Amino acid sequence: MFDFLKKKLNSVVSKIAEKVKGKEKVEREKKIKETREKKPSFAEKIIKKITEIEITEKTLDEVFEEMEIELLQADVAVEVIEKIKADMKKNLVGKNIKKSKLEQEIRESLRKTLYDAVNTPKIDLEEIVKNAKKNGKPALLVFLGFNGAGKTTTLAKVANWFLSKKYTCVFAAGDSFRAASIEQLEEHANKLKINIIKHQYGADPAAVIFDAVKHAQAKNIDVVLADTAGRAHTNKNLMDQLEKIVRVNKPDLKILVLDSMTGNDIINQCRMFDQSVGVDAIILTKNDVSNKGGSIISAAYVLKKPILFLGNGQEYKDLEEYRPEKIVNNLI
Amino acid sequence: MLDFGKKITELVSNILGRSTIDKDAIEELIKGLQRILLQADVDVKLVYELSNNIRNRCFKEKIPTGFTLREHVTKVVYEELVGLLGKEKSDISDKRRIMLLGLYGVGKTTTAGKLARYFQKKGKRPALIACDYHRPAATEQLKQIANQLNVPIHIDDERNPYNAVKEGIKRFEKSDVIIIDTAGRDTLDKELSQELKKLGEIAKPDEVLLVIPADLGRVAGQQAAEFNKLVGITGVIVTKMDGTARGGAALSSCYATGAKVKFLGVGEKLDQLEQYDPVRFVSRMLGMGDLQTLMEKIKESELKEEDAKRIISGKFTLKDFYDQIAGMQKMGPLSGIMEMIPGLSTTLPEEIVHMQEEKLKKYKYIIDSMTKEERENPEIIHASRVKRIAKGAGVQEKDVRDLLKQYELTKKVIKKVGGTASLKRGQLAKLAKKFGLKF
Numbered sequence: 001m002f003d004f005l006k007k008k009l010n011s012v013v014s015k016i017a018e019k020v021k022g023k024e025k026v027e028r029e030k031k032i033k034e035t036r037e038k039k040p041s042f043a044e045k046i047i048k049k050i051t052e053i054e055i056t057e058k059t060l061d062e063v064f065e066e067m068e069i070e071l072l073q074a075d076v077a078v079e080v081i082e083k084i085k086a087d088m089k090k091n092l093v094g095k096n097i098k099k100s101k102l103e104q105e106i107r108e109s110l111r112k113t114l115y116d117a118v119n120t121p122k123i124d125l126e127e128i129v130k131n132a133k134k135n136g137k138p139a140l141l142v143f144l145g146f147n148g149a150g151k152t153t154t155l156a157k158v159a160n161w162f163l164s165k166k167y168t169c170v171f172a173a174g175d176s177f178r179a180a181s182i183e184q185l186e187e188h189a190n191k192l193k194i195n196i197i198k199h200q201y202g203a204d205p206a207a208v209i210f211d212a213v214k215h216a217q218a219k220n221i222d223v224v225l226a227d228t229a230g231r232a233h234t235n236k237n238l239m240d241q242l243e244k245i246v247r248v249n250k251p252d253l254k255i256l257v258l259d260s261m262t263g264n265d266i267i268n269q270c271r272m273f274d275q276s277v278g279v280d281a282i283i284l285t286k287n288d289v290s291n292k293g294g295s296i297i298s299a300a301y302v303l304k305k306p307i308l309f310l311g312n313g314q315e316y317k318d319l320e321e322y323r324p325e326k327i328v329n330n331l332i
Numbered sequence: 333m334l335d336f337g338k339k340i341t342e343l344v345s346n347i348l349g350r351s352t353i354d355k356d357a358i359e360e361l362i363k364g365l366q367r368i369l370l371q372a373d374v375d376v377k378l379v380y381e382l383s384n385n386i387r388n389r390c391f392k393e394k395i396p397t398g399f400t401l402r403e404h405v406t407k408v409v410y411e412e413l414v415g416l417l418g419k420e421k422s423d424i425s426d427k428r429r430i431m432l433l434g435l436y437g438v439g440k441t442t443t444a445g446k447l448a449r450y451f452q453k454k455g456k457r458p459a460l461i462a463c464d465y466h467r468p469a470a471t472e473q474l475k476q477i478a479n480q481l482n483v484p485i486h487i488d489d490e491r492n493p494y495n496a497v498k499e500g501i502k503r504f505e506k507s508d509v510i511i512i513d514t515a516g517r518d519t520l521d522k523e524l525s526q527e528l529k530k531l532g533e534i535a536k537p538d539e540v541l542l543v544i545p546a547d548l549g550r551v552a553g554q555q556a557a558e559f560n561k562l563v564g565i566t567g568v569i570v571t572k573m574d575g576t577a578r579g580g581a582a583l584s585s586c587y588a589t590g591a592k593v594k595f596l597g598v599g600e601k602l603d604q605l606e607q608y609d610p611v612r613f614v615s616r617m618l619g620m621g622d623l624q625t626l627m628e629k630i631k632e633s634e635l636k637e638e639d640a641k642r643i644i645s646g647k648f649t650l651k652d653f654y655d656q657i658a659g660m661q662k663m664g665p666l667s668g669i670m671e672m673i674p675g676l677s678t679t680l681p682e683e684i685v686h687m688q689e690e691k692l693k694k695y696k697y698i699i700d701s702m703t704k705e706e707r708e709n710p711e712i713i714h715a716s717r718v719k720r721i722a723k724g725a726g727v728q729e730k731d732v733r734d735l736l737k738q739y740e741l742t743k744k745v746i747k748k749v750g751g752t753a754s755l756k757r758g759q760l761a762k763l764a765k766k767f768g769l770k771f
Contacts, residue, residue, distance in 0.1 A: 069376055075549035078371040147572060147600070148437025148545060177600075179441075179480075180473030187468035232575040232600075259437065263373030263549030265577035272576075286436070289519040295549060314518060 055092045063106050075294035077264045080301045087113050118324040123306040128252050138216035140224045145257035147230030150285035154257050155225050156188035160316035162223050172212030172226035173198035174205035206248040233272035246277045253280045260284040260295045270302045285311035353401050358390050372580035375553050378587050427539040429510050434543035436516040439571035443543050444513040445477035446605035456508035459484045461500035465491040466515040497535045520558050532563040541567045547577035556585035571597035650710050653739045654699050695735050697725035
């Protein structure tokens with residue numbers, strides 16, 4: 001490419017040179033040189049034309065293909081990849097870019113788009129507790145999600161986080177469906193030395209949580225952490241039950257717990273939980289697994305809700321504060 | 333899953349339904365298939381392999397005599413998809429020791445209970461061994477499930493998984509099959525690896541099943557390979573198939589290990605475990621319907637075959653309506669059955685699919701309060717009869733009218749679909765014959 005460029009340049013210069021003779025020639029050459037340094041000459045226009053290209057949809061598609069596979073392998077949902085691509089098109093198509101920098105430029109744009117996606121609004125948990133306190137009430141945090149996402153463990157981790165900041169907590173055993181779910185939460189309560197409010201299996205979870213809030217109010221406890229049964233977002237009866245929990249208890253925060261190993265379905269889970277009860281914040285679990293966290297991007301992109309923590313281990317302390325730049329760096 | 337099949341069907345019929353099929357059309361078909369499979373979490377490499385196979389076979393293979401290009405392409409796509417999903421159906425009913433593996437939250441313990449129930453239904457005596465002493469209350473969970481099913485369970489008092497297996501196997505010598513539930517972790521760490529390896533050596537299982545959730549992403553293949561290296565898995569159970577996930581992870585797991593999918597978990601209840609049959613799976617995916625599964629399901633819900641045929645042919649009484657929704661409550665979402673009748677994937681009204689239990693009870697009282705004549709010919713029910721029925725059932729008149737409306741709606745849908753289904757069946761049967769499917 002450069003040889004071609006040089007030849008073309010030389011030929012342009014020599015063509016101009018041929019036209020001038022004697023002193024004129026020297027002066028002329030000098031002048032050309034001067035003007036060339038000041039403003040773009042004809043030759044430079046050519047250089048520009050050859051080394052720079054305008055990004056069209058087609059060039060973007062070509063360069064993007066490889067990045068697309070990377071994103072797919074990192075488990076970013078197909079729908080989200082398409083949205084990311086559309087956003088990048090808006091920014092890049094029509095722009096003039098040096099040919100040699102094309103891939104780099106597109107990569108930078110991808111990084112920026114991804115960062116914008118994962119840079120979700122922030123939320124201050126302590127602030128929420130303090131505000132509730134001002135109204136003479138405990139803060140009620142309800143944890144929801146699909147089966148096996150890690151709700152109960154996350155509940156215990158968040159309780160541990162509050163305890164370390166010297167707040168008092170109580171559990172509400174709102175999963176009265178799954179076998180031994182109450183015993184599971186009880187074990188956590190014993191280990192963390194906090195109280196648990198429970199009813200029988202098959203009890204109305206809305207009532208259990210209601211009782212826990214009353215208990216907290218009476219004992220001046222700061223935070224009520226309410227567990228709920230895992231549910232498929234397609235099960236209308238169970239989603240209605242969740243809706244009732246929210247209607248009766250008006251939680252301060254509805255936290256959607258997602259398994260970060262989830263593939264494309266994560267966007268359905270996000271949307272359907274949000275549509276039926278409204279999601280205020282997200283926690284993604286199981287980040288200690290060797291995945292690249294594409295699911296985090298999908299969840300952030302679809303819901304645009306604060307991501308509170310990332311769960312990254314089996315101990316109570318394994319709850320990481322969310323840092324968007326880390327996610328992007330992991331990915332590209 | 334339903335959505336997945338619908339999308340492939342739409343794509344295939346859209347492109348192959350054109351007047352001419354050329355290279356571009358096939359490329360378009362392949363591109364569309366890629367997208368659908370990627371969205372279903374199928375491994376990226378696997379997707380490209382599949383599309384290359386389709387491309388090669390469509391362009392290079394000689395079209396068999398008697399086939400048009402269109403038919404040839406349909407056949408290739410179908411065969412490649414079946415190949416991807418595994419060809420043969422495998423049976424585990426003669427197994428004696430089954431060990432379940434999997435990470436946290438995939439549904440191992442519930443699946444252990446479901447498997448026990450599966451063997452029970454086959455007339456065998458299963459027993460459970462609890463080896464998860466890691467997750468809080470895991471043994472308690474398995475115990476509650478065992479009690480529900482009335483299946484014996486062995487739990488080690490000292491919470492030692494190795495002794496649990498040793499003692500359990502001795503204790504259940506006379507049981508037909510022993511199902512061993514093991515511990516999970518967030519990831520297959522050193523501790524878990526060692527535990528599972530040792531457990532495998534002690535238990536000497538003749539079936540090792542990896543449990544993975546349908547919504548698992550692209551880590552599936554790698555995960556399965558790691559488990560396989562450790563203990564050697566013989567099969568995969570895909571849980572949570574009742575959500576919106578499409579279970580492509582299952583394919584990646586099978587691809588990475590050579591193991592086959594054996595069961596699908598399709599709901600929270602212990603009965604909701606389906607034996608996996610790839611041919612059936614693909615025909616359902618391609619929208620060809622699956623009468624065989626339908627018949628089995630109907631038998632299970634204690635509905636007679638002739639009733640089913642009558643319903644499909646459009647003769648649908650109030651009693652059928654009640655039996656259907658009541659049966660569905662027992663077996664899981666209505667769409668389960670509906671999805672299997674050719675063409676019935678056309679959705680029924682949402683309220684009917686997810687009937688609330690209190691409402692269902694009301695409907696029962698209402699139908700019980702009707703005369704035989706009214707039950708068979710609901711159209712004769714007018715204002716005064718509505719009043720009488722409501723009084724008899726102890727409900728509002730509104731409820732009676734509501735029931736009649738729902739019934740009419742369902743009847744209409746079934747009639748409509750029944751009509752088109754029978755129309756299509758001729759063509760489908762022809763196609764099915766070609767692929768050696770029984771209809």
